[in-house]
Amino acid sequence: MHLTIITGASRGLGRALAEASLGPDRLLLCMARSSMADLAMAAARHGCLLDARSVNLANVNAAVAALANGIGEVDVSMVTAATLINNAGSVDPVKPAEKLKPEEVAASVALNLSTPIALTGAFLRITAGWRVPRRVLNITSGAAHHPYHGWSVYCATKAGLDQFSRCVALEQEGLANAAKIVSLAPGVIDTAMQEQLRAASADDFRERGRFVALHEGGELQAPAEVAQRILAYLQHPDYGTQVVADLRKI
Numbered sequence: 001m002h003l004t005i006i007t008g009a010s011r012g013l014g015r016a017l018a019e020a021s022l023g024p025d026r027l028l029l030c031m032a033r034s035s036m037a038d039l040a041m042a043a044a045r046h047g048c049l050l051d052a053r054s055v056n057l058a059n060v061n062a063a064v065a066a067l068a069n070g071i072g073e074v075d076v077s078m079v080t081a082a083t084l085i086n087n088a089g090s091v092d093p094v095k096p097a098e099k100l101k102p103e104e105v106a107a108s109v110a111l112n113l114s115t116p117i118a119l120t121g122a123f124l125r126i127t128a129g130w131r132v133p134r135r136v137l138n139i140t141s142g143a144a145h146h147p148y149h150g151w152s153v154y155c156a157t158k159a160g161l162d163q164f165s166r167c168v169a170l171e172q173e174g175l176a177n178a179a180k181i182v183s184l185a186p187g188v189i190d191t192a193m194q195e196q197l198r199a200a201s202a203d204d205f206r207e208r209g210r211f212v213a214l215h216e217g218g219e220l221q222a223p224a225e226v227a228q229r230i231l232a233y234l235q236h237p238d239y240g241t242q243v244v245a246d247l248r249k250i
């Protein structure tokens with residue numbers, strides 16, 4: 001049974017990853033704030049075990065507790081592979097740095113960076129003795145390398161996620177049953193995050209027009225297609241050889 005932990009599985013890319021992972025030999029541990037009741041019904045139809053946990057992932061301690069409690073309920077002897085997908089994230093707050101409020105900065109850094117770091121650490125610690133393939137996938141963004149007006153917190157957190165992933169890859173080198181880790185930029189996807197960017201004010205986000213044009217030009221990728229490609233990449237023998245990667249270039 002393949003244990004897959006997915007954050008932000010209530011909608012968007014995370015939801016598509018969860019739906020594409022449903023199967024009789026799978027156990028999904030999903031986390032988000034919203035209800036995932038319809039995902040639970042889909043899992044039941046596929047004969048898939050699903051543990052959907054409602055948690056605010058901007059609360060790092062709550063996130064780690066949800067992961068530890070969820071894994072604590074698993075019969076480890078049945079697990080044949082374990083994967084953590086740190087997908088939950090938000091581009092909020094979209095505004096120039098001088099307009100940022102401390103509480104929104106703290107929440108964004110916690111959601112986009114502190115929680116993925118803490119969940120990765122907890123996952124590696126809890127599964128350290130498991131003799132099964134262990135993989136971590138951090139969903140990053142091209143914004144980790146390309147600065148955008150109005151996205152300073154998002155860009156900084158995604159750059160941090162990339163560098164965290166590089167450090168963990170280094171730490172895993174030479175370990176028995178080393179976990180493989182990748183920080184993967186998925187490209188632009190037709191999700192609520194893109195709607196939010198199109199709804200931003202042009203004063204707060206100068207490149208808003210380009211994102212409106214991407215949508216109008218039909219250039220946003222469908223979440224289901226991106227999810228399929230990501231899951232195929234996770235199973236590829238080369239997974240982990242390139243720690244920071246872009247789905248559009250592999």
Ligand SMILES: NC(=O)c1ccc[n+]([C@@H]2O[C@H](COP(=O)([O-])OP(=O)(O)OC[C@H]3O[C@@H](n4cnc5c(N)ncnc54)[C@H](OP(=O)(O)O)[C@@H]3O)[C@@H](O)[C@H]2O)c1
Nearest residue numbers: 008010011012013033034056057088089188189191192193
């Ligand atoms: N869409 C793009 O074009 C694009 C491009 C590059 C990278 N990405 C990355 O892809 C990932 C997924 O983005 P998306 O486009 O699918 O975004 P989305 O449609 O806005 O979905 C975000 C997911 O994260 C969850 N989430 C947000 N805040 C949360 C919180 N405080 N606690 C728990 N869960 C929370 C949401 O669930 P609840 O609201 O139910 O909690 C939702 O399931 C993100 O890491 C994003 O940075 C997206």
